Amino acid sequence: MEADRHMLAIGITPPRICPDEARRISAWLESGLLDYVHIRHPEASARQIGKLAESIPSRLRHRLALHDHYEIAHRLGIGGLHLNSRHPRCPALPDGYAPRISRSCHSLDELAACRDIDYAFLSPIFDSISKSGYSSAFPPSSHPAMAQAIASAPCRVVALGGVTPEAFELLRSLGFAGGAMLGYLWES
Numbered sequence: 402m403e404a405d406r407h408m409l410a411i412g413i414t415p416p417r418i419c420p421d422e423a424r425r426i427s428a429w430l431e432s433g434l435l436d437y438v439h440i441r442h443p444e445a446s447a448r449q450i451g452k453l454a455e456s457i458p459s460r461l462r463h464r465l466a467l468h469d470h471y472e473i474a475h476r477l478g479i480g481g482l483h484l485n486s487r488h489p490r491c492p493a494l495p496d497g498y499a500p501r502i503s504r505s506c507h508s509l510d511e512l513a514a515c516r517d518i519d520y521a522f523l524s525p526i527f528d529s530i531s532k533s534g535y536s537s538a539f540p541p542s543s544h545p546a547m548a549q550a551i552a553s554a555p556c557r558v559v560a561l562g563g564v565t566p567e568a569f570e571l572l573r574s575l576g577f578a579g580g581a582m583l584g585y586l587w588e589s
Contacts, residue, residue, distance in 0.1 A: 413438070564580035
């Protein structure tokens with residue numbers, strides 16, 4: 402792939418809603434630091450997620466993705482839905498609503514099975530920043546096989562797990578389409 406291709410920079414929210422979360426998300430999106438932000442609050446209600454999304458300017462909401470409560474996405478102008486173990490299949494979508502679809506993968510076999518989505522997270526690539534003891538599943542010795550799997554994947558692949566901006570050149574060399582950051586964003 403081209404050396405100058407744009408690498409996606411994606412933020413993921415921590416499990417619990419932070420007091421200044423909407424402000425931080427808006428600033429990261431406005432500044433161009435992040436292309437997308439995934440709203441991942443597994444225990445939050447649809448009302449809480451809706452209130453958070455409504456606190457983000459409507460012009461930025463197409464750059465958000467929901468991990469839960471897909472039913473509010475169209476009404477709020479949310480641009481992405483993320484499939485995961487809680488929601489493994491895309492729901493029926495309203496006419497005219499075509500969000501980005503992404504999925505979580507934790508193995509190269511899972512990655513090979515990703516079809517009809519825009520991008521997949523592959524994790525954990527590096528040791529986690531936010532989860533103590535959550536180590537990389539892909540040591541450097543596995544990088545040639547991982548690069549081959551990424552090259553033949555049916556969608557773009559985004560690295561997750563211990564990703565920092567400094568890792569983007571290595572990720573590019575392995576064929577990743579970008580990196581997703583959680584701990585780096587919220588713990589710095």
